[in-house]
Amino acid sequence: MRIAIDARESGSSTGRYIDRLVENLHRLKPEFEIVILAKPQRLDYFKKTAPDFKITECSYKEFSLGEQIGYLRQLNRLKPDLVHFGMTQQPAFYKGRAITTIHDLTAARFDNPAKNRLIFKFKQALYRWLINKVAKKSQKLITLSEFVKNDVAQYVGIDPEKISVIYEAADKIEVSAEPIAELTEQKFIMYVGRPNPHKNLNRLIDAFAKIVTGHPDLKLVLAGQPDKNYELLQKYVESKNQAGQAELAEGERSPARDENRLGARILFLGFVSDGQLRWLYENTAAYVFPSLSEGFGLPGLEAMVHGAPVASSNATCLPEIYGDGAHYFDPLNTDDMVAKINEVLDNFQLSTNLIARGKKQAAQYSWAKTAAQTLEVYREEYSVQNRSLIV
Secondary structure (H helix, E strand, O other): OEEEEEOOOOOOOOOHHHHHHHHHHHHOOOOOEEEEEEOHHHHHHHHHHOOOOEEEEOOOOOOOHHHHHHHHHHHHHHOOOEEEEOOOOOOOOOOOOEEEEOOOOHHHHOOOOOOOHHHHHHHHHHHHHHHHHHHHHOOEEEEOOHHHHHHHHHHHOOOHHHEEEOOOOOOOOOOOOOOOHHHOOOEEEEEEOOOOHHHOHHHHHHHHHHHOOOOOOEEEEEEOOOOHHHHHHHHHHHHHHHHHHHHOOHHHOOHHHHHOOHHHHEEEEEOOOHHHHHHHHHHOOEEEEOOOOOOOOHHHHHHHHOOOOEEEEOOOOHHHHHHHHEEEEOOOOHHHHHHHHHHHHHOHHHHHHHHHHHHHHHOOOOHHHHHHHHHHHHHHHHHHHHHHHHO
């Protein structure tokens, strides 16, 4: 059987799933012919990590007309027995047998203020239509958590038995830790990742403004590729600074107070290298994950691998994935967030236990398991095809 794997997302944060899947599938030496469809800039990567697979260029951008027409033609010419789409984005009218991994339904539910509202709403409506289309036409779906499995089944109205849950895993960063100069003498809590609205960082900033009253030397570190949403967060912090300054009498203002402004305590680091990220994980007083919606919650699990105590939202799949390795709060309740983060900061025994439990929890997941279970899904589909041919 010829299996094509859509790897167009390779190299992105979300594309880590397909990168690790292909790498570990290759190690299993599957009995099928595997064809990897990747963008030009990722061809060499796959030739190195999966040299026994056939690597084919596929330059069609996700959510584009080229994807719907050109990519459809490419698949029809390739004539695979099965296509594994690693994301929902795919030619809507491809009629061949397919397996689709649906990571979550976040993009179908949450707005993005960094985008033009009318254009975003139009694309979101198309995306919702595509989810329904893909879920129903795919022979099998894969989700990364039981929560998303049930969510997708209910959202689309399909039998949950059509969906296989196959967990991801967190990687240990292998490069040496690289200290960040402005933090080497500081106590800090941190978040790394995208700043989209569902990540709930406004409430984390509100919570931090209360936490620092009892921890005057604490800083909040926000790391991630700078974009319009991070700019909006920086403006939000500045608005809180101005509100705080306005409450002070003229005589109370001073350079010392300026140093203690909220904005001086929140560091927007932007993009960090792998070495810097490892150092942050290994030195943070707590990794805080306030998200309202996740499909797996990889950053918190990655923090656990590196020995960071994790304070997490109790929303969606996170308790399922983190188990007893995190200290949970209600992400819609800022006071609860404050209380739980303070408990991690103030209770040494709790923090120590979270580190130990977090490492144990993260060790339950591995990309080797992900690949082996995905290969079993391929084999099951191969058996179904053979039975249909015999009949």
